[in-house]
Every structure is written in C-alpha cells, then in structure tokens.
Amino acid sequence: MTIGRTGGRQRSSSARQAVLCATAELLDEQGYGKITIEGVAARSGVAKSTIYRWWKSKPALVMEAQAEAVAQRMPEPDTGSVEADLIAFAAALYRVVEFPLRVEALRGMMAEAQLDSDFAGHFREWVQSRRKVMSDILSRGVARGELAADLDLDHATDLIFGPFWYRLLVAHAPLDPADAPAHITRLLAGLRRPSVG
Amino acid sequence: MTIGRTGGRQRSSSARQAVLCATAELLDEQGYGKITIEGVAARSGVAKSTIYRWWKSKPALVMEAQAEAVAQRMPEPDTGSVEADLIAFAAALYRVVEFPLRVEALRGMMAEAQLDSDFAGHFREWVQSRRKVMSDILSRGVARGELAADLDLDHATDLIFGPFWYRLLVAHAPLDPADAPAHITRLLAGLRRPSVG
Amino acid sequence: MTIGRTGGRQRSSSARQAVLCATAELLDEQGYGKITIEGVAARSGVAKSTIYRWWKSKPALVMEAQAEAVAQRMPEPDTGSVEADLIAFAAALYRVVEFPLRVEALRGMMAEAQLDSDFAGHFREWVQSRRKVMSDILSRGVARGELAADLDLDHATDLIFGPFWYRLLVAHAPLDPADAPAHITRLLAGLRRPSVG
Amino acid sequence: MTIGRTGGRQRSSSARQAVLCATAELLDEQGYGKITIEGVAARSGVAKSTIYRWWKSKPALVMEAQAEAVAQRMPEPDTGSVEADLIAFAAALYRVVEFPLRVEALRGMMAEAQLDSDFAGHFREWVQSRRKVMSDILSRGVARGELAADLDLDHATDLIFGPFWYRLLVAHAPLDPADAPAHITRLLAGLRRPSVG
C-alpha cells in the first residue's frame, strides 16, 4: 500500500549517479577545495538546476558522494573483549590516512561544517553515527564489568575521535595505524582507574 | 650607503587598527563565514588595496585580529606538580567556550586551514606554539620522575587538544571547564601505567 | 461513422477555459510583462505541457484570451456620411484608453510582435482585420463621391491607426476620445484636397 | 573648475567602445531579439560585471549603441517654408528603412519600452528629442503665418511619427521615402483648413 504522488516523471537515477560519480572524480583530481557546482555539472553532463534540485550545497553533495563511495562501512567488532574491539576499531579508523583523497574530503566536510550551519547539522548526524559504533563497544564492556559503571561514555569516545580528527586537521604529526594498540592501552588504563591519584 | 628604502610615507597605524577593529566587529556581528575583504574595507574606511597590501588573505587578517584581541596569553603554570599544572592549563583552555565569538573565530580558522594550504602553515605554527606550553609541563613532569621517561609527548598532548578541538568543531556535547580536573586525572592514569593490562 | 481519430480522451474544455481565465486574471493583476507560462499553469491548475500542447507561446495565449474577453467587436458604422462614420469609428477606437488593462495587453502584444516573428504573423492578421473596418468606410465614401477616387487607402487608414498606436505606445500625451471629431475633420480636409499647394 | 571625485581609476574608454561596438555588431548579425549581455561580454572581451556597472539593461545598452552609431543627427531643415522643411524632415525620417538593422533596433527598443517601465522613461526622452525637431519646424511656420496660431502641435507631430512608427512596427505595407512629399502635402492641407466642413 503506497502513499503519495501518482503522476510525474521519475527521478533519473542515471543523472544522480553521473553527478555523484563526477563529484568523486573531481574530488580525486583537484581536491575538495576546488570543487564547484558548475564544474560538477559540466563534468557530469547534468544541468546545474538539476543538481540544485537535489542537493542543497556543495558539502551536501560531497557528503553523499563520500557515503556512496565508502559503502563498505566501518567494522563493528565484537570479540568479547573491550580492548580487542577497540584496537580493531581504532586501527580501522586510522587507516583512512592510507587514502589521501578521503582524508581531503573529510577535512573539507569538517571545514564546511564550521562555515555553514545548515550543513553542520547533517554533518553532525553523520559524525554521531560513527561515534555510536564506538560507544556500543564501550557499553558492552561496561555490561561485562570490564569498565566502571559510571564511565563517561562521551569523553571516552572523544579520546579516540578527538586525537584522530585533531591529527587529520592539524597535521602536526603523522597518524599511524600501528600506534592504535598503544593508544587504546593507554586509554583503557585511564578509564579503568579514574580516581587513582 | 644605505640598503633598502630611503624615503617614503610610513605605514599608517590608524589604518591598521581600523582594519583589525572592523574585522573584530564583523566577526562579532556576522560570524567568520560572512566576513569579506570588501566588507572589512567598507566598515573600516580603509581601501581594499591597502588591506591587500598588508594581509594576504581573509584568514590571515582574522588570525591577526584574533591575536590582537586575545593579547593576554595562555597561562604557563609551574607549580611543581604535573597534575596541578595540567589542571590549570586545561581549565584555562576550556574557558574559551565562555567567549562564543572567540570560539567562532577558532572554528573559522581551523576551517580555512583545511581549505587554504597557504594559510594552513601559519595556522599550524600558531597551534604548535599552544602545544608547546603543554608539552613543557609534561617535560618537567618527566624530569621530576612523575612521568615515565619514554612518554609519547605528542600523543599525550593530543589527548588534551584533540578532544578540546573535537568538541569545539563537532559540538556534539558541551565543553565544560568544570570537567578539566576529571579529564586530567584520567589522562594521567593512562600515562603513568601505559603497560598495565 | 466518424472520420479521423477513433479513440482517446477528448480535449478538456474546462482546462481550456481555466487557462484563458487564469491568463486574463494575471493580465489584470500583474500586467502583460509579468505573465509567465508557469504562472498561468500554477494559477489555472493546468499542466504546463497541456498549455504548450494548445498554444505555441505566451503572446498567442494572451491574444486568444484577449479575443475571448473582448467578444463585443468594434462597431462598423454605416450612416451614409464618411465623416459621421469615421467619427464614430475613431471615438470607439479611442475609448480603449478607458480600459487600462486592455491597453496594457495591446502594448504587450505589439511588443511581442516585434520580438517574435512567429507571433508577428498572427498579430498582423488581427491588425489587418481591424484596419478593414476603416478602409470599408473610406471605400464607401469614395463610391459615394465624397472622397477622391485615387485616394491612398493605406495611408489614410494609417493616419488614424498610426497616431492611435503611437500615443498608446509612447504615451507622450493622453489619448482623448473627445478629440476624435477634430482629428477626423483635419484628416478629411487633407484627403479631400490632396493637391492644394 | 571641476567638481566631484578625486580618486579612483578612470573609466576605460576602450572598454566602453568595445562594448558599444560589439553590441552594434551583434545587432547587425543576429538582430535585437538575440542580443544578450553575456554575448556582448564575450564578443567585446569586457567583463559582464563591467557592462552591468555602466548599463542597466540590454535596451539601455542598445539605445546608447544606436545613438553612438547614428552620430550624424537628423537634419534640422530651415528653408523658410514649412512645406519644404517638413518634406526634407520626413524624407530623412523615412530613409531609415534603407538600414534594416537600424529598423530592427528601433523596433526592439519600442518593444522593450512596453515591457520595462524603467527603460520606458529613457526611451520616451529620446523620442521627445526627435519630436522636438519637427515641432520646431511647425512653430516657425506658425510664426511666419503659414499655419494657424491655434495649431495642435502634438497632434500634428503625431501625424508624421504615428504612421511612421506604425508602418515600422506593423509592417503591413512598405514605408517609402518617395511618398514623403505626398504625405506632407496631405498633412498641410488638413492643418491649414482645420474647420472646413
């Protein structure tokens, strides 16, 4: 049982694909900063007005192109051990650095989220969905008694994503997947004994 | 026999002040994203070309306006105890949130650093100077034996700045100066016993 | 037994009426210049493609809406006297000025006829049909011997329609129905003695 | 002694010329209806924004291009005889038809004046300046006693310009410079004996 519109031409999925594809290619070739709607229109052969019909702005477009391109989602490890889960999770996270263009796009989206409050909302939602994977790991650890019941989930999650994004954005030092285990070990030491002086 | 310029009018400090002041006001009223050079020129009564003579770009201008406005530098606490020093440092850091406009400007500069590689360099330098204050605190702690000699200074520093920036940029949760002591305590627990299983 | 099309839905006369009616209303409310096909479609509830199916362009649509709205045709006076006939004709002609919206539409159609050669043809036909009424009056005058046999009908007709349209279009001076008798008297003086030096 | 601005770069007369020239060329090649600002910008090599700085709209631009191109003004004959003056004037007027592109442009401007009230004002001024030449001729005739003192100058002038424009716009019959003397003779016959029954 369907609701809603009956008439009207269907949205062209080929136009949609062409746009997302052209966006991804341009991201690749010129980087986030040089993407323009006009450029995407020209490359994809889709009219500018059609792009504006479906995407509100450049970052919205890029975000969808990214999501489309990623497809393979982050792993959601569940081995029965917080430490193992977190190490797997962090290692996977850190591995983005091996794909410079995805890094570029991530940085661009974070930048736009600062400059455009409309986009910020969508971006924040996406970020939250990423955070959830990690806080689920922690929750399971709490349930198993591996972590204190009064754990500050938000801060704990920040201790992974914060430094991750910070290095991505500031680039003061390389982000190395090999460091993930050490980082997690250190993190857990802090979480398990929050009141040790 | 002299080198360089021999005559010529001096740089007008009033023009410089007017520009920085107008920039600060516009930052206040409309936010970083809506700042334009033309707007600053109009507001300050200084010619656009004069602004371009002295500042390379909008973020460079904003960064200087910020620095001018901040003036009072971050404290560099040295009490003899790593924990006390770090708590003082973090608390001061977190207190930016009490000045929404400075927050806005920080976010804007971070954004620009992602989009403009020329600016990224200057921004990174400024970030490094902030980091140095904290790593000095840690170094003193190592020297006093409070912390392990093989401490990963970079990562430790990231554990403060990372979550700080992350909350600033993503705004998924408020940043509360009152949380600083707890965060530092947790951090130190991780740093002191890096290999505890 | 019918000829031609055998199946299919009949043209909806309600759609036709809705379109013409919406056009007339919009002409009224916003004037010719602001009429758009999309606006007519929205107002009438008729699909844009349906409008395009039946009318080739905006001015064609407006011209039909006008013709529909006017219905009452120009008088075709025949009193037996050229002068009386012409005065009646001119007075009726000049009275359009009392209907500003018809004036607006006339001006709009004249404008379109300049810009769109397809429309120009239809418009010219319509204009010719108006001219015919006057040249018939003159022809009768010639037949009765009131006017010279070698009268230049075209130019004589232009001497009424020319100034009429000119004032309508240039609006340098008001067009006053009360002036009609004087204009006709002057006109006839010229026509009767074409060779007086 | 000059008044006004002291600073600022001077308006580039080469840019101005290039624009007017390109406009004239495009008028020539494609006609008024197909002129676009973007086309003029492309052809002239002048930036679109520069064109918009100096001309409010396409018809304003075309009007100036016309005025520039005409340069040689309409004659202002003064032979001492109304009839001779008017014949010279009308003949010159009718001769536009020998320049199809000027005709096209005149028609386009008249059309725009109907559709755009801002432009209508400028256009009307220009029209008035043309009318003045003719009404001056008539005024001199009145002063010399060749014409009645209570002559309706406006209507008399309309009797030349009205049919002229009418033929230009409706194109129901060709406009022939050779007809000018006959038209004037007929006109004068009407003007001299306005009350002959």
Add this chain to the structure above:
DNA sequence: ACATAACCGAGACGGTACGTCAGGTCTTGAC
C-alpha cells in the same frame, strides 16, 4: 627646500561562481 618614494583613498577592471528563473521537452501513471 625639495625630490624621492612609499603610502593611502577610491574605485574601475577582468574574472569566477553563485543561486535563480523560465523556457521548452520528455516520461509516467491515471483517467
């Protein structure tokens, strides 16, 4: 004192991209 030079204001200029608008065509599914 006065030339030199760098400064400053104003603002025109060539550009790029914006986001919008309307035009006219095409597709879908309902009637």
Add this chain to the structure above:
DNA sequence: GTCAAGACCTGACGTACCGTCTCGGTTATGT
C-alpha cells in the same frame, strides 16, 4: 489519447566578491 505532475536540459539572468590595476593626492624622509 489527453491530462496532471513533475523531472530534465538549456541558457541567460543579475549579484557578490575576488584580487589586480590605475589614478590623484598625501606624508615622511635624506640630501
């Protein structure tokens, strides 16, 4: 086979700022 709906391409619109470039005029030197 017509209709409403509405997606689509096309092309131009007028605007906003960009960063560069004259201009005319204004200080500070240093000889």
